[in-house]
Amino acid sequence: MRALARKGKSAMRRLYRGYNRRKMLNAPPPSTRKVSILLLHAYGMGGTIRTVFNLASYLAKEHDVEIVSILKEAEEPFFPVDPRVKFRFLDDRINPSSDPLRAMLSKMPSRIIPKEESAYHRFNLWTDLKLARYIRSLDTGVLMATRPGLNLAVAQLALPNVITIGQEHVALRTQAEPMQELIKWRYRRLDALVTLTKADLRDYRETLPKKPKKLARIPNAVPPMTGGISKLDAKVAIAVGRMTRIKGFHRLITAWETVAAAHPDWTLRIFGAGPQEENLAQQIVEAGLQGKVELPGPTSDVGAELEKASIFVLSSRHEGFPMTILEAMGKGLAIVSFNSPHGPKEMITDEVDGLLVKPRTNANLASSIIRVIEDEQLRRDLAAGALETALTYDVDAVGEKWDALLAELLARRNGTYVRPQPAATDASASPASGPDGPPATSDGQAPA
Template sequence: MRALARKGKSAMRRLYRGYNRRKASSAPPPSTRQVRILLLHAYGMGGTIRTVFNLASYLAENHDVEIVSILKEAEEPFFPIDPRVRFRFLDDRINPGHDPVRAMLSKMPSRLIPKEESAYHRFNLWTDLRLARFIRSLDTGVLMATRPGLNLAMAQLAPPGVITIGQEHVALRTQPEPVQELIKWRYRRLDALVTLTKADLRDYRDTLPKKPRKLTRIPNAVPPMTGEISKLDAKVAVAVGRMTRIKGFHRLITAWETVAAAHPDWKLRIYGAGPQEENLAQQIVEAGLEGKVELPGPTTDVGAELEKASIYVLSSRHEGFPMTILEAMAKGLSIVSFNSPHGPKEMITNEVDGLLVKPRTNANLAASIIRVIEDEQLRRGLAARALETARTYDVDVIGRQWDDLLADLLARREAKTRPAVTPELPPPCP
């Protein structure tokens, strides 16, 4: 039976390759005119969504850009959208209709996304079908994916005429082992893999036995924000992020007990929502920090809230490339962050444009915050140099790197598809 199953799989692979060859022979010339970006939930809130919107807006200057969201779970977008960017939703979970096939397949687990992928529970057999149909319907242009499960599906299903770009927002080392194994063998099919940090780029170079055609690093750009630069006179520290265990807000609240004891006139505001919100609210009450630590909920105007603060604190256990640090730098805040080995460590130069703290050490985090509170000269110096750092992540600076990548990938494809020129033979000797 096993031998028969192997033969069946081998036959299916041959059929699939044959189909791809036929599709390639009739595909239009390679192009970067159309850019489609796969996203899990475009109308949700989170750093990845915000950065994808920012990139899409930049690319829309010279490309036809469409964001393809697997899910639609909200009527309106949380973040503002550039009107030039089009949207498509593969699974509308607000108005699903009465399709019996959809109803049946939605109850079955996904076979396309690995079980160990952090968003596996959001997928099902219906989303598999819709995603596979969409990817296989393409014949040219650029397809970009933004998380491991979608990168793996794209690498497996994208037709040969499509330029594929995998973008990683979470470090390779934080992925479960089974996902890393799939990455090792499927990512080689991508035209390009883009990481956000140099550390992650090194990890991929060391880990992948066969590399994608292009392996490069392009960090996120500072998104547009409302308001002015912080005046640094408000006795307020802020943190922003989804309220999950990995963000370490419970550690930040514990550290603030020490801060509040030394400086009761200072206040901490944590913006966001998520599964840990109730636990954090309870922790605040039990620590007697009511009125000193606030949970205002999520905000669509991050810039306005940062402008009202003087210090930004990042307490995450690990981060890929935290957009909130960039936003805080661009608003001229003094930053205190755990020294996560990827994003914060690369973005912040310790004692220059921020303070880096040994990870998961609540006492050290509290001591660094107190140091910034008590030393105004340090606070203003860190903030001024953070502004300079933020300018290196301007959208035009980062956007040009994407322009160069797309041009390079198109040139490689055109060189590959260009017919070979037969050299002229010299005339025969008389």
């Protein structure tokens, strides 16, 4: 029976490949004219959504850009939308169709998205059908996915003439083992994999047995924000994010008990919403921090709220590339962050444009916040350093990296790509590879 099953799977693979080849015969040539970006919930709130909107706005200058949202669970977008960017929704859960097939398939679990994907519960067999149909409807252009489950689906289902890009917003090492195994063997089918941090890029280089044609690190850009630079005179610290355990707001509130005891005239505001919101509100009451810790809810105007604060605090134990740090830097706040191994550690130079808290304990977090409160010169020096760092993440500077990537992927497809020659090195220079591991070749791969 097993041998028969193996033969059946092999036959299906041959049929699938043959179908792809027939589709290619009539397909237009590869192109970057149209860029489609897959998101889970485009009208929701979150760092990934905000960064995708930012990228889409930049790309819309030269490309036809469409954001394809798996779900529609709100009537209006939470974040501002560039009118040049189009939207498509695969599963409208506000005004669902009366299709009996939808009603039946929506009750069945997803078969495309792995169970270990953190958003697995948001998918079902109906979203599988809509997602597969959409991916298979594309015969050219660029298709970009923005989370592991969608990256895997694109790698498996996209037609050969479509240029495929997987974008990772979370660190490889935080993925469950079964997910990492799928990533190891399926990501090689992508044209490119883009990480946000050097550390994550290094992990993928070392982990993937066979790699996509291009491995690259392109950070997020500072998004446009309203208002001006913080004057640093408000006795307010701010934190922003979805209220989940991984964001560590419960730890921040515990640390604030110490801060409030030393500086009762300072206020902590935590903006966001999520499953931990009620627990956090109860924790504030139990700690006697009413009026000292506020939960104003989510805000679509992050810039205006950052401008009203002097200190930004990030209490996550793990982060990919937190946009909130970039936004706080762009507003000239003094930043205090746990020394998370990927994003914050790369984004912040300790004592220059922020403070990295290590070891990552509640007591050390409280101590660092108090230090910034009590030392005004340090607060202003960190804020000035943050403004300088934010300039290196300007949307045009980051956008040019995406322009270069799309141009290279297209050149690879049409046979015009010429690998740049490595720059000549000084014979007296040390051959050591440096903190990021082996030097990368022009296509982002480590040399053999």
